[in-house]
Amino acid sequence: MNSSKTRMIFEAAIDIFCERGFEKATMDDIATKANVAKGTIYYHFKSKEELFVFLVEEGTNLLREHVLERLSDQMTPTDKIRAIIHEQLTFFKDYRDLCIIILREAWGEEQRQLQFRRMLVHYVRAIEEIVISGIQTGEFAEIDSQTAAWSIFGGLSITALNHLYADPSFNLPMLAPSFEQMLFHGLTGRHEPIDE
Known part of the structure; x- marks a missing residue:
């Protein structure tokens, strides 16, 4: 992982995907958990x-x-x-x-x-x-x-x-x-x- 923001997104995604499953997890949930703007996630990843x-x-x-x-x-x-x-x-x-x-x-x-x-x-x-x-x-x-x-x-x-x-x-x-x-x-x- 090449940045601290990517690491925060990675760790938040683990929590959200584990808790809610892929289908119910949203990028909003992950952004909130990572404490970053949703646009920051989309800057690194095009989709869920x-x-x-x-x-x-x-x-x-x-x-x-x-x-x-x-x-x-x-x-x-x-x-x-x-x-x-x-x-x-x-x-x-x-x-x-x-x-x-x-x-x-x-x-x-x-x-x-x-x-x-x-x-x-x-x-x-x-x-x-x-x-x-x-x-x-x-x-x-x-x-x-x-x-x-x-x-x-x-x-x-x-x-x-x-x-x-x-x-x-x-x-x-x-x-x-x-x-x-x-x-x-x-x-x-x-x-x-x-x-x-």
Whole structure:
């Protein structure tokens, strides 16, 4: 974000979109919350949709930076996936309202869905590369790496969203051990394939 006014608009938009949803939020509401003239918002954003897309894009960039910068080349693929689980849950806890907006609103109309998936692709691709690395080293089973990456992101996201709605004060990183257990050992806890 390149200015303090943009930051104020961004933070006000998070509050208003989270509280009222995309459809009921107005630029007037956001301007009042940000303590700026409505014209100031329109100077930076042509429409409510453009502001919303900016908010989602900034949010996904924050997520990517927050999680991936915690990874190091010294970590094994398993360690990296564990770190992703913990850091994504931590991000959702620290940016609760932003995450609710992204996960609740971004799956609305078709155009918004496409934009959202494009924004997330770099983050999910980074997870996929770790899965591929784990397959190559023999740490992970031969699985579809893209499905695994989206499942990790999606499973964490929906689980977090459920808890954020049920109890906003819930400490999301506490879910990490259960999620790791299910991811690395499955529901059965067996290490051999399940007969079909």
